[in-house]
Amino acid sequence: MIRRQAIVLLALVGLLVATYLWLYKIGVIGELQCGTGGCEVVQTSRYADLLGIPVAFYGVAGYAVLFVLGLAGLQPARAGDRRLAVLVAALATAGFAFTLYLTSLELLVLHAICRWCIASAAIMTAIWVLALTGLRQTA
Amino acid sequence: MKGFYALLAVVAVVGAGALWYGSRPRPAPLQSAPPPVAAADGFRGYTLGSDAARVEVIEYSDFECPFCASFATVQMPVIREQLLATGKVRWRYRDFPLPGHQYARYAALAAQCGGEQGKFWEMHDQLFQHHEWAQTGKNPRALFRDFAKTVGLDLEKYDACTDGQRYAGRIQASLEEGERAGVQGTPSFFVNGKRFEGHATSDAFQALVDSLTHTRK
Numbered sequence: 001m002i003r004r005q006a007i008v009l010l011a012l013v014g015l016l017v018a019t020y021l022w023l024y025k026i027g028v029i030g031e032l033q034c035g036t037g038g039c040e041v042v043q044t045s046r047y048a049d050l051l052g053i054p055v056a057f058y059g060v061a062g063y064a065v066l067f068v069l070g071l072a073g074l075q076p077a078r079a080g081d082r083r084l085a086v087l088v089a090a091l092a093t094a095g096f097a098f099t100l101y102l103t104s105l106e107l108l109v110l111h112a113i114c115r116w117c118i119a120s121a122a123i124m125t126a127i128w129v130l131a132l133t134g135l136r137q138t139a
Numbered sequence: 140m141k142g143f144y145a146l147l148a149v150v151a152v153v154g155a156g157a158l159w160y161g162s163r164p165r166p167a168p169l170q171s172a173p174p175p176v177a178a179a180d181g182f183r184g185y186t187l188g189s190d191a192a193r194v195e196v197i198e199y200s201d202f203e204c205p206f207c208a209s210f211a212t213v214q215m216p217v218i219r220e221q222l223l224a225t226g227k228v229r230w231r232y233r234d235f236p237l238p239g240h241q242y243a244r245y246a247a248l249a250a251q252c253g254g255e256q257g258k259f260w261e262m263h264d265q266l267f268q269h270h271e272w273a274q275t276g277k278n279p280r281a282l283f284r285d286f287a288k289t290v291g292l293d294l295e296k297y298d299a300c301t302d303g304q305r306y307a308g309r310i311q312a313s314l315e316e317g318e319r320a321g322v323q324g325t326p327s328f329f330v331n332g333k334r335f336e337g338h339a340t341s342d343a344f345q346a347l348v349d350s351l352t353h354t355r356k
Contacts, residue, residue: 008147009143009146009150012150012151012154013154016150016154016157019158020157020161023158023161027275027276029158029161033161034281034285038285039285040285041282045271048271074143111289112285
């Protein structure tokens, strides 16, 4: 149960981070708070959009779905629901792979680090690890 | 479990509050209008290439102009290699911020402030290579500061320079010089004082320079 609670909490924090980046991308937030520098280089690069949609929005959508699925998994009736665990693990794996791709772009192509993106990557990695270990337990 | 939901609620409220705080209106973005500053200092533009080169190309350019960015990122690397590194040409960059470009003057200022610390061309390259800023319409101040940091500028000096619009007069003088020369758009080029009329490619410059230096193969 604690693992699922952790996934829900992390998904909520990830949702807030992704929303912050998305609001910047659509012009609601004027400047990113980025002490290390590099956030705006990353966020205004051509890699900040995928198929015409801001990458941050994929984060918003992904974390929102993980949050809702995680909340559903907290319900006593779904405590041992294997399908739900598989769904969360699959989504987290996709999110983790996407995160690896984005982080490698920052490091290898843009040579700029966006601390909010790194925070999101760390959150998604933690969710992925928790989801996989949860999957093993429901097997 | 109630404690957990309470924790979620607290995180959600604090997070939403932070997002709301971050989205409050900021001071108006920098405008492109001519600033009421300072006269020019007689500066004639940053150059690349040998002072002894027999050919000088003057480029009037605007950092917000997409054609200028395309030229700087596609043609200029070849020109640097074939004409500047070989000592055939000296390249002189002049600012010509177009009035319709909201942040062109600010970008020119950022580059000049880089130049103050010996990094004009590094800032020039950053501004053109990460040109997405010109399409977003966002205030690029923080982004340009990131560029400054990337190229290794002393940010305190850079901030003082941009905030004080130290080289605004120099940029205005460059614009006026271009207008007197008949520049109407960017990028515009003058080769040994004569307007370059062709399609601005590295091959075209190579051919023209070869003809001027009588080394055509």
